[in-house]
Amino acid sequence: MSVRPLLVLSLLAAPLCGVACSEQLLNPMADHRQPRERAYRPSDFYADGLAMRAPPAGTVPRERRTMNPTLTTGIASYTGQVAPNGERVARYASKIPVPVTRDLLRLGRKRYDITCGTCHGPLGDGNSIVGKQMSLRPPPSLHLYANRAPGYIFEVATHGFGLMASYAAELSVEERWAVVAYVRALQVSQNVPVGSLTPDVRRQLEQEHP
Numbered sequence: 001m002s003v004r005p006l007l008v009l010s011l012l013a014a015p016l017c018g019v020a021c022s023e024q025l026l027n028p029m030a031d032h033r034q035p036r037e038r039a040y041r042p043s044d045f046y047a048d049g050l051a052m053r054a055p056p057a058g059t060v061p062r063e064r065r066t067m068n069p070t071l072t073t074g075i076a077s078y079t080g081q082v083a084p085n086g087e088r089v090a091r092y093a094s095k096i097p098v099p100v101t102r103d104l105l106r107l108g109r110k111r112y113d114i115t116c117g118t119c120h121g122p123l124g125d126g127n128s129i130v131g132k133q134m135s136l137r138p139p140p141s142l143h144l145y146a147n148r149a150p151g152y153i154f155e156v157a158t159h160g161f162g163l164m165a166s167y168a169a170e171l172s173v174e175e176r177w178a179v180v181a182y183v184r185a186l187q188v189s190q191n192v193p194v195g196s197l198t199p200d201v202r203r204q205l206e207q208e209h210p
């Protein structure tokens with residue numbers, strides 16, 4: 001009785017396949033064993049010896065907004081002066097360069113609560129559980145910056161400030177302006193005399209906070 005060659009090969013290959021498949025299932029990091037380059041490390045593969053590659057000249061990321069520097073930087077112009085650190089002194093946008101609508105404020109509140117409120121507090125006053133654990137430099141109250149231009153707040157969210165990191169990777173341009181709009185709303189809401197509110201709003205506040 002003859003044995004089919006394909007059947008023999010399948011029987012011999014089955015155990016090997018089983019080992020490879022079981023390793024793949026039991027060890028999800030198995031794929032990471034393949035050769036790869038790591039960031040900021042030298043590389044023998046490229047002629048310049050660098051593992052990290054620069055984008056092709058003249059290209060921009062698909063998500064980048066162009067032809068409107070005020071929208072993407074928060075800076076309207078420069079004064080012509082130079083700061084002690086060598087940077088040009090900017091004139092920040094005095095108005096939010098996108099329509100401030102209820103939808104924008106809803107988006108701003110959502111992104112603020114997720115990204116900013118953890119440290120700066122739900123009311124923007126710096127009162128948060130995370131902020132209280134920061135002994136080196138607690139996050140400041142955003143109400144102290146009520147007189148700063150919206151473009152300044154946008155730039156801080158984009159590039160960071162002091163111990164605060166940049167959030168440009170977490171928030172798109174539109175989301176950053178939405179957060180700026182919501183921060184402005186927080187600043188106004190915490191500094192409006194109750195007597196200046198309409199009767200309907202006062203009744204609503206009394207019902208929510210008896």
